[in-house]
Amino acid sequence: MDRTLNTLSGSSQTTLIDRDIAHIARVMRTSLRGDLAGPILPAGYWRKRLHELLDTGHLSHAQLCTIDSLLLQLDQFEAEPQPAYDTLAPAAAALFPPPYPASASGQI
Template identity: 85%
Template sequence: MDQIPNTHSGSAQATLIDRDIAHIARVMRTSLRGDLAGPILPPAYWRKRLHQLLDTGSLSHAQLCTVDSLLLQLDQYEAEPQKAWDTLAPATAALFPPPFADSNRQL
């Protein structure tokens, strides 16, 4: 999302910023977790979005604290090595033995 324009009144701009922060807080972690191909959106994207909010210069104390918390989460994500797929526990081929696997078994 582009930087929030300053054409809105103070309360309207604060509401837009609140919504943007809430959206980022909701989806950032899921996006970073991603799928087999990696993160859906990289940490650099989220960092840019958060810095754009900081650049508006009109964040309340609570908004600043939330943005700071989200930036710290990004720092933590980047500092911790991500699990490689080869270190994950292997999937089992079958949870239960196939029926009639024992040929000596009488019914």
Template identity: 75%
Template sequence: MERTLTTLTGSSQAALIDQDIAHIGRVMRPSLHGDLGGPILPPAYWRKRLHQLLDTGHLSHAQLCGVDSLLLQIDQFEANPQPVWAEPAPAAAALPEPLHLVAADRHI
């Protein structure tokens, strides 16, 4: 879903941009780190969102700094990839040997 910011008045547009930057700042990092399945939303998605804000051409200096900071966070995330988890170990591999088998081995 793409939003068009160009139809708003100046102050409304600036407020919406501020809200978008704040929202992205809150949710981007947890989304990138995701879970064992990987990122919930990939870096390309967040980069596209931020470039859409830049394309409005109506960002203040503070807003430009905020977007730049978020883009740098994406760059840093991509430069330091998260570990890829191998397939989980079989459940039996994590269980200790039953005690009755350990005791039986000692008597033989």
């Protein structure tokens, strides 16, 4: 998404940056967690978005702190071992136990 933040007035630009930061803070973690196929959007995408915001300049102290916090979250996510999405969970991890106890004779 190509944004031209530098052409907006000061207050409009600040509002747009605040909204971008709030959006990223809301969806980044969920996107990185993803689903069984892995992350929906990779850490590199979020890092690029945050660096684009930093490149706009004239950020407030609160905006800088929030962006820094989000970048630290990305660092932490990348440092943690990622789950193997292509392996199956063991059978012992089944969500529901069998509806009846197993008997030695095989009869119910």
